[in-house]
Amino acid sequence: MTIRSPLRSLRQELLFLSAALALAAGGLAAGGAAPAAAATGPCDIYASYGTPCVAAHSTTRALYASYDGPLYQVRRSSDSTTKTIYPVSAGSYANAATQNSFCAGTTCVITEIYDQSGHGNNLTQAPAGGAAGGPDNLASATAASILLDGHTVYGVYVAPGTGYRDDHTSGIATGDAAEGEYAVLDGTHYDAGCCFDYGNAETNNDDNGAGHMEAIYFGNITAWGYGTGSGPWIMADMENGLFSGVNARYNANDPTISDRFTTAMIEGESNHWAILGGNAQSGGVSTFYSGVRPSGYNPMHKEGAIILGIGGDNSKSSAGTFYEGVLTSGYPSAAAESAVQANIVSAGYAP
Numbered sequence: 001m002t003i004r005s006p007l008r009s010l011r012q013e014l015l016f017l018s019a020a021l022a023l024a025a026g027g028l029a030a031g032g033a034a035p036a037a038a039a040t041g042p043c044d045i046y047a048s049y050g051t052p053c054v055a056a057h058s059t060t061r062a063l064y065a066s067y068d069g070p071l072y073q074v075r076r077s078s079d080s081t082t083k084t085i086y087p088v089s090a091g092s093y094a095n096a097a098t099q100n101s102f103c104a105g106t107t108c109v110i111t112e113i114y115d116q117s118g119h120g121n122n123l124t125q126a127p128a129g130g131a132a133g134g135p136d137n138l139a140s141a142t143a144a145s146i147l148l149d150g151h152t153v154y155g156v157y158v159a160p161g162t163g164y165r166d167d168h169t170s171g172i173a174t175g176d177a178a179e180g181e182y183a184v185l186d187g188t189h190y191d192a193g194c195c196f197d198y199g200n201a202e203t204n205n206d207d208n209g210a211g212h213m214e215a216i217y218f219g220n221i222t223a224w225g226y227g228t229g230s231g232p233w234i235m236a237d238m239e240n241g242l243f244s245g246v247n248a249r250y251n252a253n254d255p256t257i258s259d260r261f262t263t264a265m266i267e268g269e270s271n272h273w274a275i276l277g278g279n280a281q282s283g284g285v286s287t288f289y290s291g292v293r294p295s296g297y298n299p300m301h302k303e304g305a306i307i308l309g310i311g312g313d314n315s316k317s318s319a320g321t322f323y324e325g326v327l328t329s330g331y332p333s334a335a336a337e338s339a340v341q342a343n344i345v346s347a348g349y350a351p
Contacts, residue, residue: 053329071113093153103142109140112124163314169306173200174304179329180327184344195237198322216265218233219319236266236275244288245291246292262279281345
């Protein structure tokens, strides 16, 4: 006769229970249960390095690990009602299923992109400016379907004439104050129009002269600056010029971008600025320029509005696709930018 130890029997029961719980958890995940919150987001990283986000926009995911607020709003054409899209859980990807259900059988446009930083710097339909009338067009809510960590999400597809803006912001760098900016973009969607920008611009929608802007530009226009090859290039729009380096023309270190998903970064402080870029699906970021300001751009006269898809004076003949981006308070360190790029790669952008 075999006599079983009560302790051994208890141990076996606990093992069976543990295995059963693991299987149950796997079944819930396979059945579409909400994913666990991200351990960290890009804005958590920037904050940890002392350069917090003062604007954080994305239609694809939460940019803070704890963020479970609104990402963007869509409006359907059938009855002009609106719907706010949230992440599926704190720190996670956008709940595209909500949009799909709401927009079924009709068309939708993106009416508002919410600021996740808490500063209230939401992007809405851009008004008229010195270069073009308005209001600008709104982006189709379904024209930029991609995958994020294997889940369908939607970017902001900017066709010529489309634009978003916030002229009444909080916390954005003004004057010669330091800031950083990054955006994840579609590296294959661009043109030579002016100007597909994301970043800091004039508050009166007009061209107020050199140094009144500091925004990321992406495209292959050659009227001002340009880099190697035929483009597209990441450049800085500082008003009255797109700069690939210290000079207004050619920078041999600013390469043509060929990545499907591109990380673009612009940093600026007193008489110093930089361009960085990388593949948003793998690897790190490289510095394409880091040095003094162009002649006539020191000091800067940044005004603190935020634009997406247009120039500071509402120039709107450009095209591109935006997935996520932020503006920071202070000049980010190389370590911060490297960690943010690693976070972007880990998010799992895919066609």
